[in-house]
Amino acid sequence: MDQTVIQQGMTLDEYIRRMDDDSEPRFEIINGEVVPMSPSVSGSGYMASKLMKLIWPIILSKQLGELFSEMTFVLPNADSSTWVTGSRTPDLMFISAARFSAFNDTNPGWQERPLALVPDLVIEVISPTDQMATVLKKVALYLEDGVQIVWVVNRKHQSITVYTLSDEPMVLTGDQILSGGALIPGFSTHVRVLFED
Amino acid sequence: MEQTVVRQGMALDEYIRRMDEAPFEIINGEIILVSPSIAESGDIAWIFMNLLFPVVTSNRLGSLFVESTFVLPGPDNSKWVTGSRKPDLMLFSGERYPDYKLANPGWRKRPVALVPDLVVEIVSPTDRMVNVLKKIALYLEDGVQAVWVVEPENQVVMVYTLMAIPLILSGDQILTGGELLPGFSTPVHVLFED
Numbered sequence: 001m002d003q004t005v006i007q008q009g010m011t012l013d014e015y016i017r018r019m020d021d022d023s024e025p026r027f028e029i030i031n032g033e034v035v036p037m038s039p040s041v042s043g044s045g046y047m048a049s050k051l052m053k054l055i056w057p058i059i060l061s062k063q064l065g066e067l068f069s070e071m072t073f074v075l076p077n078a079d080s081s082t083w084v085t086g087s088r089t090p091d092l093m094f095i096s097a098a099r100f101s102a103f104n105d106t107n108p109g110w111q112e113r114p115l116a117l118v119p120d121l122v123i124e125v126i127s128p129t130d131q132m133a134t135v136l137k138k139v140a141l142y143l144e145d146g147v148q149i150v151w152v153v154n155r156k157h158q159s160i161t162v163y164t165l166s167d168e169p170m171v172l173t174g175d176q177i178l179s180g181g182a183l184i185p186g187f188s189t190h191v192r193v194l195f196e197d
Numbered sequence: 198m199e200q201t202v203v204r205q206g207m208a209l210d211e212y213i214r215r216m217d218e219a220p221f222e223i224i225n226g227e228i229i230l231v232s233p234s235i236a237e238s239g240d241i242a243w244i245f246m247n248l249l250f251p252v253v254t255s256n257r258l259g260s261l262f263v264e265s266t267f268v269l270p271g272p273d274n275s276k277w278v279t280g281s282r283k284p285d286l287m288l289f290s291g292e293r294y295p296d297y298k299l300a301n302p303g304w305r306k307r308p309v310a311l312v313p314d315l316v317v318e319i320v321s322p323t324d325r326m327v328n329v330l331k332k333i334a335l336y337l338e339d340g341v342q343a344v345w346v347v348e349p350e351n352q353v354v355m356v357y358t359l360m361a362i363p364l365i366l367s368g369d370q371i372l373t374g375g376e377l378l379p380g381f382s383t384p385v386h387v388l389f390e391d
Binding site (some may be wrong): 131132133134136137139140143144154157159161163164165166167168169170171173 | 326333335337338348353355357359360364365
């Protein structure tokens with residue numbers, strides 16, 4: 001029996017054209033499907049900005065890597081130069097210096113293409129209306145992409161949940177310490193600091 | 198352009214025949230064989246059952262099942278199964294299960310087409326945490342209100358509900374039944390005592 005294999009995603013040309021098209025809502029490509037991104041409320045952006053300000057000095061002084069806000073990465077694949085299979089735009093993402101420079105060295109012209117490099121750490125600020133099932137599916141997706149650690153920031157409950165591929169999640173609140181671990185050594189903060197206005 | 202819509206799941210007859218051969222789940226239309234559980238999982242399920250059962254029966258909180266299957270309710274339930282899950286424990290709260298039986302005269306010969314309110318899953322050593330997270334998301338999407346995940350290796354219980362933040366409990370911390378099982382509470386370490 002003949003079987004048609006439908007390749008997931010879209011061509012790089014189409015992807016770039018649609019990403020640049022202001023009339024189309026921003027989108028992600030998840031499990032091959034184009035999923036429009038919902039506009040975020042200002043509290044989410046503000047939280048991302050606070051985290052950025054806290055983490056950035058450590059990254060800068062120790063040259064640990066790159067921290068991006070609302071940057072898009074695409075899933076690396078054999079056809080990355082012509083085809084996009086998956087595309088995500090986390091609120092914040094961190095890529096270690098070693099991996100970032102190795103990527104630069106082996107991908108001349110990378111700046112003119114979407115970033116085909118999976119980050120080491122992803123930070124998602126969830127909105128009060130996000131359902132747990134949606135959040136968990138997003139977390140699982142990142143972990144399967146190869147992201148090592150996912151921080152889920154919940155403004156409503158003033159908590160941060162830390163997810164990794166193999167350990168059970170850690171829920172941090174109040175005086176508990178969020179730390180950068182091996183990825184961002186030297187970064188630590190009381191969780192409550194993030195939720196002080 | 199013509200489009201073929203592939204229907205997820207399988208006919209009820211086929212489902213019942215195949216379930217007799219080897220237990221499986223149907224998740225997002227895919228057939229996933231249920232791996233035989235190790236002694237540790239059965240042990241914890243039994244301890245859990247013994248803790249929950251007195252509370253559930255004396256307070257008439259609902260119907261409790263061990264290693265039973267539920268299928269996703271649908272308009273075609275008498276002929277077709279779209280999704281099927283087999284949690285280690287599940288609870289239908291209040292009168293939901295008796296009501297279901299009354300409303301479905303043919304219930305005896307068919308899998309239970311009713312989504313439980315509480316599901317307990319016991320993680321086996323070979324389960325990857327990322328798959329556990331996906332399973333929790335699946336149950337919550339089905340309409341399960343609370344998912345308790347027992348992780349024997351680190352002696353942890355994770356409590357997931359639709360909107361609240363997860364609870365990760367261990368040692369002397371108390372697992373409570375909340376609104377679903379008022380009156381139920383146990384220190385987590387009790388589940389892991391030999």
